[in-house]
Amino acid sequence: MNRWLPPLGAYTLAAVLIQSSLIHLQNPYAYLSSIYAYSLGPSWLGVCVAIFFPGLQLTLGLVLLFERRDWKSAFFVSGVLMLLYSLAQVAALVRGLNISCGCFGNSEGNPINWLTVARTTLLALIAFVGFWFSKPPGDARSDGPLMSTLF
């Protein structure tokens, strides 16, 4: 059972990350608008997130699809990313913001609700489970410190 968890998690996450990233890369302005709608920080931070995150998502997706040796790192970063998205959605819900999730475009048919929070949290869980059960890179000690397995 444990053998199958990392590949299952990897391909699931890869599909979600690649689909989401390509939509955002095609229209980074709509992605920027959906980031600003969360009202979580200054405008320059939104621009940095809009510039960097779609490329990061796409890279993570491709690594999870094709580069098994770096799965552990990709799972870890994906998990952190999904956790950040969940927290942002929770913050928006708690403040009563009626906004689009922005996960797969800025369409009004995709509002934030507890279902989207649950979905994103589940993806974070999949990532961390994949991190736990995936093998470290060949040249790292399996029982070594976290950083040696990630970098």
Added chain:
Amino acid sequence: MIRLRLLPLLGLCAMLGSPANGEPEYQFHQYINSKTPTSYCGLYCALAAAHCLGLSPPFEPMIDEQFLTGQYGSSNLDLIRLLGSIDLEGTFRSDLTLDDLRSLSTPVILHVRPPSAVAYSHWLMFSGFDSTGQVMAYDPPDGTGLLSPAELLAVWDGAGVIVTRRNGGNRPLVWPVSFTSLVAVIVTGVLVWALGTKARGVSLILAVSTLSSAFVHLSPTGFVRNVDSVNTVRAPYFRTPLREISSAALRSKVATDDVVLVDARSSEAFKSYHLPNAINIGIACGVVSLSKRIDMLREKSLNKTVVVYCRGPKCEWADRVASLIALRTGRQPLVYRDGVLGWAEHMKGD
């Protein structure tokens, strides 16, 4: 060179009273009067799409409650029903991209937001790219004009209704995603690998992410080369702190011609009354005419103060438009908080 299929659209614009060159004017066709809501934009786009495809349906039957069930006017389902009623077919997609638009040879009604607003509450019609790569668009009621791809992306949420003739041949072929960015990442990854770096794990992921992000945003539609479009996205969310001006001070500036007034209300309200020599950059100003109006403002306001006003103290449109002007021009306009109502009172007091 204007593509052939735009010519019927130019004829439509002449009929609608909007000049084909996109310059704003306040001549209204019989369908557009001071009582016509701006929520008819979807209907106008459907009519324009029909003209582009060689049909000339009457407009009056389109003004029907069944085609205006959306929050701001016509929903995508309303447009599909409307197109069906005039012998056309509409296909709604929520994930269209610029590459999709380039591959289509048929009009597309795009779901956009007015530059000063947050909500995607407007429709405009895409009719192709010109020879320089600019987007040709019909933006009711302003008329036709050109946009850069980045300007369009700044106000478009990726949704649109593809319009085709019924039984007119093959369904439009639309690629679900573009592979440009995928290629960018693969190439970057190979580059990093070929350079013989020992990056693994998170280092490799961060390096490839950073390089591919730079690749995307240094491209013609990226943030680096389209700061105005980034500011168009920022404007409704981040208000610049604005100073205000009193009625007496404004009157003094008007008397000495030391001011350029900007009316933030709708074009219908502006037509019925506006302050002396004001120009209209309304809250619902279309994306096609916004750049032209900002350029006009820049020319008129050299060495003059820009003052933005709205209806009265409780209206926030002046703040939004003033913030947009501040971001797009780099200058700080003043806000005349009392607005049209306050001005009328002030002048009455004399």
